Amino acid sequence: MSKMNKKFSIVIAGGGSTYTPEIILMLLDNLDKLPLRSIKLYDNDEERQNKVAKACEIIVKEKDPSIEYLATTDPEKAYTDVDFCLAHIRVGQLHMRELDEKIPMKYGVVGQETCGPGGIAYGMRSIAGVLENIDYMEKYSPNCWMLNYSNPAAIVAEACRRLRPNSRVINICDMPIGMEQNIAKILGFKDRKEMDVRYFGLNHFGWWTSIKDADGNEYIDKLVEHQLKYGNCPIDSTEKDYTDNSWHETAKKVRDIVAVDPTMAPSSYLQYYLFPDEMVAHTDPNYTRANQVIDGREKRVFGECAKIEAAGTAKDTKLEIGIHALFIVDLATALAFNTHERMLLIVENNGAIENFPSDAMVEIPCIVGKDGYEPLSVGKIPTFQKGLMEEQVAVEKLTVDAWMEGSYHKLWQALTLSKTVPSATIAKKILDDFIEANKGYWPELK
DSSP states (O other), X not given: OOTTTOOEEEEEESTTSTTHHHHHHHHHHTTTTSOEEEEEEEOSOHHXXXXXXXXXXXXXXXXXXXXXXXXXXXXXXXXXXOSEEEEOOOTTHHHHHHHHHHHHHHTTOOOOSSSTHHHHHHHHHHHHHHHHHHHHHHHHOTTOEEEEOOSSHHHHHHHHHHHSTTSOEEEOOSHHHHHHHHHXXXXXXXXXXXXXXXXXXXXXXXXXXXXXXXXXXXXXHHHHHHHHHHTTSOTTOOGGGSSSHHHHHHHHHHHHHHHHOTTSEEOXXXXXXHSHHHHHHTSOTTSOHHHHHIIIIIHHHHHHHHHHHXXXXXXXXXXXXXXXXXXXXXXXXXXXXXXXXXXXXXXXXXXXXXXXXXXXXXXXXXXXETTEEEEOOOBOOOHHHHHHHHHHXXXXXXXXXXXXXXXXXXXXXXXXXXXXXXOHHHHHHHHHHXXXXXXXXXXXXX
């Protein structure tokens, strides 16, 4: 069947997310690349999904009334006859994210949704939800691909590797894409896709080692020189160029991270591991990122969806296409049409990083085609990065051990080993508070 008349069916798992409308806008803006016959939303929280579902239906019908649309809480209806599942589920929603962030802060420890104790707690909730969706997919559409960008991606990917090793799941994250958009501006490229990048690390824990143009000219030294002065902010950028001030501060903080090793360009998330004391000092323990999202993004998106529903049209909507989400179309297109796109994916190492454990889930460039992905060789990595990564990968493996075995001690060890936690004593206090807060979400720990 030719590209022009092959159309695909997509289910968005976590349909009630505030990111769903902009993902749908992005899909509809790329129908020339990835033609669609059906879009479905699936969530186990009907009330939350209903806050976006009708608006999304109006958006779809106005763009292309030939696309079938369904919002459902029935996994059989959601997963039957689908080619791609876009999974961005949040088990426990923002209420639990708030606890992930605030409980560690009580003890002077980083409170962040994917890094440190908060990421571990979220991971312990997420594993069952992601596995449940994989099982639905395999039951009702065994040839479907799941493009999983549910956080915390590293722990989820490790759980998939061990518990669903043969599943058609590809783990991916938009964080490097957001940073690469800034890098492209810094270096004078029109688009991040004009750059040929080399990168290695773990999810939210990596480094760019090379950035070349189409002619093979190397830009990494120019980038590092810029980052040492301005961080990952383009020279003319201001706070207004970011969704909120915290992202602007994060981009600026790259200046301090890159100074620790000015041979490569770091992920901004390394701020939580290399400067945890500063991160704690600059965070209000009573008003964390979860509160900002509830009062900002959530009100804005749900309010806009309510307006669309009331007006019966999305003509004047302020909802914007999720540019960061374009990687989803790129990945689906590569799988559907064998484009051999080069993308950063979270995959089993298997020797790609020569001096790193083969069973570690690493984030590296891969070539994507109809049969899945082929990781590119990275070679040997330096001692500093290797040491940081070995500690963090052990945290992720111990967390999955704890979930599988119901082991209190393994989770205590995971928290103790995190670079964000100062001692085993503090780790135990955080763990005991988390167990209380996560009743009904975590397996029982003994």
